[in-house]
Amino acid sequence: MSRWPNKYVIGLTGNIAVGKSVVRQMLQHLGAYTIDADGLVHQAMAPGAPAYKPIVDTFGQFIxxxxxxxxxxxxxxxxxxNPAALAKLEAITHPIVGQAINVLVSRAQQSVIVVEAIKLLEGDLAKLVDAVWVVDAKAETQIKRLMDKRKMPEAEARQRVAAQNPQVEKLAKANIIIHNDGNVEETWKQVQSAWTAIPKPAAPAAAAPAPKPAAAAPAQPA
Incomplete structure (x- = not known):
């Protein structure tokens, strides 16, 4: 049973450059309310936002x-x-993002909500979702996308991919796997198929109809 009454929350995850955002946008097109956890992290790091001062205090002014x-x-x-430095950063940002996601899900009007988060399964966010969807792609595809779309040197792209937790760990916990090595049409077909299988949250129970007033007794003759 969902922890969210009349809602179904999908946790969308996968390693870097597998195409999570593409799948999230497809689900939004199909009618889901979508949340980008990485975008929330960026907002939390803005000057004056909750994560800004703790991050600067931890890593220094040079950042x-x-x-x-x-x-x-x-x-x-x-x-x-530096894995230890990454753990420090996540200890600052993850609780803040988790609180924001709780608020966004609770306020969402749509019955299906998608939370895209690369570290969905490594922290407490997994407790917020009803199903885990994992987007998968080959390592060479990830590297090529990082080089093409983010203009990374190959060595840096390979380092980024290698620094991720093994994708197989995510796949082992997936309820749905979307393979995103091919063209966008193939990915779209997979997303549509998975969408049609989403359990429809129960509608709120309708109020019982008010009882009809009892018929008045006929007047007795005087």
């Missing part, structure tokens, strides 16, 4: 750009090369 914003490229170069 800031000229406008005193956190330079995500510099921060990424630190944490992806």
């Amino acid at each position: 800031l750009n000229a406008e005193k914003q956190i330079d995500r490229a510099i921060l990424a170069s630190v944490v992806f090369a």
Whole structure:
């Protein structure tokens, strides 16, 4: 049973550059309310936002750009090369993002909600969802996408892919697997098929009809 009355929450995950955001956008097109956990992290790191000061205090002023914003490229170069540093960053951001997701899910009007999060299964977010969908792609596909779309040097792209938790661990916990090595039409067909199999949340119970008033007794003759 869902922890969310009359809602069905899908946790959408998969390693870097497998195409999670593409699948999330497809599900949004089909009618789901979608949440991008990575986008929430970026918002939480903005100056004045809850994660900004703890991150700067932890990693130092050198991660800031000229406008005193956190330079995500510099921060990424630190944490992806150092598992202990990554754990510190996630200890700051994950609770903040989890709280935000709770609020967004509770306020959503749609009955199907999708939460896209690369670390869905490694933290407490998994407790918020009713099903786990994993997007999968071959390592060479991931590397090529990072090089093509993010203009990463090959060595950096390979480092990013290698730094991820093994994809097989996510696949082992999946309720649905979307293979995203082919063209977008093939991915779309898989998403549509999985969408039609989503359990429809029960509608709120209708109020019982009010009892009809009892017929008045006929008047007795005087």
